[in-house]
Amino acid sequence: MKRSLNLSSIGARVGVAVGAVMLGLVLVVATGVLGLGAVERKLTRLVTVENVKSDSASAMRLAIVSRIDAMRNVALSSDVNAMQADLKRVDAYVQDYVEARKRLLALELADDARAALEQADAAEAQAAPLLKQALVLARTLQPEMAAELMSVKFAPVQQRWMSALDALSRSAEHGRTEAVAATQDARRNALVWMGVTGLLALGVGAALAFMLVRAIARRLRDAVGVTRSIAAGDLRARIDVTGRDEVGQLLRAMSEMQQALTGTVRAVRRHAESVATASAEIAQGNMDLSQRTEQQAGALERAAATMSALGTTVRENADSARMANELSQTARGVATQGGGVVGRVVETMKGIHESSRRIADIIGTIDGIAFQTNILALNAAVEAARAGEQGRGFAVVAGEVRSLA
Structure with a gap:
């Protein structure tokens, strides 16, 4: 019965x-x-x-x-x-x-x-x-x-x-x-x-x-006990579905709900693990970007030193050019002074030509450094955009580097 x-x-x-x-x-x-x-x-x-x-x-x-x-x-x-x-x-x-x-x-x-x-x-x-x-x-x-x-x-x-x-x-x-x-x-x-x-x-x-x-x-x-367990977050409670009456249908629906919640929690856990992995990769990328930024900063310092030396050389060349101009003016007056003075002028012009060629090489090097710096600034801006709020500092550094380039 x-x-x-x-x-x-x-x-x-x-x-x-x-x-x-x-x-x-x-x-x-x-x-x-x-x-x-x-x-x-x-x-x-x-x-x-x-x-x-x-x-x-x-x-x-x-x-x-x-x-x-x-x-x-x-x-x-x-x-x-x-x-x-x-x-x-x-x-x-x-x-x-x-x-x-x-x-x-x-x-x-x-x-x-x-x-x-x-x-x-x-x-x-x-x-x-x-x-x-x-x-x-x-x-x-x-x-x-x-x-x-x-x-x-x-x-x-x-x-x-x-x-x-x-x-x-x-x-x-x-x-x-x-x-x-x-x-x-x-x-x-x-x-x-x-x-x-x-x-x-x-x-x-x-x-x-x-x-x-x-x-x-x-x-x-029994149904109330299972409902309270699920409400407390315990999705491991066993639901005995017996009978085909209204209470049995309720227990069957609760069992299906429990299975659906379990699947949802597992999916959320998988997505959370994926987000954690992506965050770790972003952090590693930020560290790599920081190292590259430090390297570029060192390169910029070296480029600045080179440009300072280049400025000194340019100033020396300018002084030499003024001196050459004075000498040429003097040479006009003393053209008659003989072949020895002309020889010195020729040697001086050769030195000037050699210095100009070196200046051209240095300017090419500076252009290459500026191009690489600009590329580095673009990469830093891209990484800063990916990092969101945490990449704001990198965006500022990238702007400064681009201005320097």
């Missing part, structure tokens, strides 16, 4: 619990209906059988008493009209007795009631000729003989007859009492069965509700 509950949805389990409770209510109602049916049958028997028995027995006894009373009036009456009225009453009481007896015979009688009715019939058979003879005597105006017949011969028969009818009444009353008791028993049984089925339905419903709530609450607690 537990496995079936796990494989079903919460709605299905709630439906099973509600269905069980409704089934219990149906059983309670059915038990009540059956019990009420039994009570109704008992009451129907009480009303249609036992009461009719008692009423019929009472009617038969009343008819006999009234018949005997009317016959006594006939015997004692001296008025013909009154006698005729009493005779009609006798016939009516006879008819009432016959109809009550028919109603009684139409019912199912107990053995004692049937025996009492047979005794009443036997007494009636004995009383019928006596009553007829008494009527004849009354009609022939012999009341003394009719009264004697009724008191001497008819009285014992009447006693047996009334005793039989009393027994019949007691039997009918006993049957009615038993019917009332049976009706009460049926009512009590119906109440007992309704109570038992109601308690049983209540117990089953409570048990199903307890099992349902416990199963759902336990799995929800």
Whole structure:
């Protein structure tokens, strides 16, 4: 049952619990209906059988008493009209007795009631000729003989007859009492069965509700624990996905979320490692750039020293040129001084030519140094742009180097 509950949805389990409770209510109602049916049958028997028995027995006894009373009036009456009225009453009481007896015979009688009715019939058979003879005597105006017949011969028969009818009444009353008791028993049984089925339905419903709530609450607690672990950053918590109900779907979604978060964290870690590696490479490049910058600075210092020496040489050459100019001016004046002076001038011009050639070589060297310095400044600017905020100093140095170039 537990496995079936796990494989079903919460709605299905709630439906099973509600269905069980409704089934219990149906059983309670059915038990009540059956019990009420039994009570109704008992009451129907009480009303249609036992009461009719008692009423019929009472009617038969009343008819006999009234018949005997009317016959006594006939015997004692001296008025013909009154006698005729009493005779009609006798016939009516006879008819009432016959109809009550028919109603009684139409019912199912107990053995004692049937025996009492047979005794009443036997007494009636004995009383019928006596009553007829008494009527004849009354009609022939012999009341003394009719009264004697009724008191001497008819009285014992009447006693047996009334005793039989009393027994019949007691039997009918006993049957009615038993019917009332049976009706009460049926009512009590119906109440007992309704109570038992109601308690049983209540117990089953409570048990199903307890099992349902416990199963759902336990799995929800597991889901809450896993959610708190994930919220705390622990992605290694194990999620047991069982069942296909709503809680199982929730756990399955949480498991998929956990796997997705684990993949995301791994990807972020890989990217962080890549960024760290790139940062290390950038730092190494910055160190290399710093070394190259130092080397270029040394080269610039050497170039500056060379340019200073070149300036000195240029100044010396300028002085030499002035001197040569003065000498040439002097040579004009002293051209006539001889070939020795001209030879010295020629030698001096050769020196000047050699110095000019050296100056041209130095200027070419300076141009090469300036070109390399400009390239170095461009490289430094590129590296500074790559380094971002950290390469701002290199950008300033690169600008100064470019200006120097």
